[in-house]
Amino acid sequence: MNRILPRLLLTPAVATLFLWMLVPLLMTLYFSVIRFNLLQPDQIGFVGLANFEYFVTDPSFVTAIGNTLLLLGSVIAITVVLGIAIALLINEPFAGRGLVRILLISPFFVMPTVNALLWKNMMMNPIYGVLAQVWLFFGATPVDWLTDWPLLSIITMVSWQWLPFATLIFVTALQSMDREQLEASRMDGAHYGQQLRYLYLPHLSRSVAVVVMIELIFLLSVFAEIFTTTGGGPGDASTNIAFLIFKQALLNFDAGVASAGALFAVVLANIAAVFLIRLVGKNLDP
């Protein structure tokens, strides 16, 4: 019984995930080598690697890879650094800490489409937006964020969403710190910078790994923020891989080329997964 039971319990999860992975992958493989336009469903034929050639030689491809990585890297850097800073700030008790915690976590619960429209209109509109008002107040010329800084705008929205998540994980981690050790280090004359370097940051390393990992999983495929605000533009300035494939499939109706692109996304995901597994393997032995 001890052998069969665990397998029996594991089977539903493994089987469904296996199908969820394999069926789309095989279909994608098949679509990627045929001519498959959603507008001309009857014209189907083997085209070999033409779809791949088209996708890779599309100038948008390189831009999209760059944007994907830039978006991923920036958001992770911003949320980890600011997250640690805010966590250290609210780690000690102060008046209204509970309320501050609730205010801080709120953006995490906001759906990406609302997040995007809120920033696009009320915050970043170059005439009526709050940021434009702030710029005017300081005598600066308001910026047309989505046109002039499209990728930065997306990074801002996504960071706003994920900063609360990082902060609260770090706060939870800090609460388990050894108080006596901190006290002892202070007695020995360690100043805050040294405490940060030798006590706080090492203690946080595992939770940094967790934050990076989860954000990697969710941020490789940022979509709604781009879809609802810039539409990938202007040009390809804010198009990531996810959005490029979407454009091929549902805006250009070319499912063949989109499938070829999807296979690239799979490769990219696997590279990230290898990186992730090494990271987790080191920091979070299950």
Added chain:
Amino acid sequence: MHDPTLIRQNLMQWLRTLVAWLVALLLFFPLGWLLLTAFKTELQAIAVPPEWLFAPTLENFHEVQERSDYLLYAKNSVITSVVSTLLGMLIATPAAYAMAFFKGKHTKDILMWMLSTKMMPAVGALVPVYVLAQKSHLLDTQLALIIVFTLSNLPIMVWMLFSQFKDIPHEILEAARMDGAGLWQEWRMVLLPLAMGGLASTGLLCLVLSWNEAFWSLNLTAAKGGTLATLIASYSSPEGLFWAKLSAASLMAIAPIVVFGWFSQKQLVQGLTFGAVK
């Protein structure tokens, strides 16, 4: 009272309180602004300079309901997120239990493989899933979203539950087994009470993720099976500046989950640390 270190400590405490509140208010500001704008008239919403004091109106909420069937989308959101969460828990819990308490040679590999399926961007599966949904007449239905939400949340759920279960000492379960408890009793009397926190936070996260999911709902559903995320996206079309109505619709879409999140945030975050906090 004139002890300089005491004064310095007091000053630091004031400074900490001040900065913490400033940071919190700054990060919350966009949401607070959304809340205010939802109760303004369209003219007040785009007033320059912005209006802080005004007579609140409920006009926008009526108009949102009239223009698009809010309740239909809300019902779809509730059904898809609740059902997919329950279904996911039903599949994920036994798997996590098996991995945590009957650890084998390949347990770690299986776990990593599951996570790697989550790394694959949803868009990679867009065309096949779209074609499958179309062929089985599931486009624009709740069922399509329930299936996809369950599958795409499953790896995270298994992982989260696993990291909770593995902190429960095996001896407790063995002791129960020694006392003649069957599998069901072992689960109900021993495991369930101990794992309740972990189960709750996993379910909470799953609810939040499904409620806010936008990629699949935008691509697979429209006017019949659409969730609140799709309703909001329909406001992105450039048909003029209707910020007050947009804000009202947004507020109605996020309020349920944000308020729910406020009450459950402690529990949620505890489970989200994925065993990173000892």
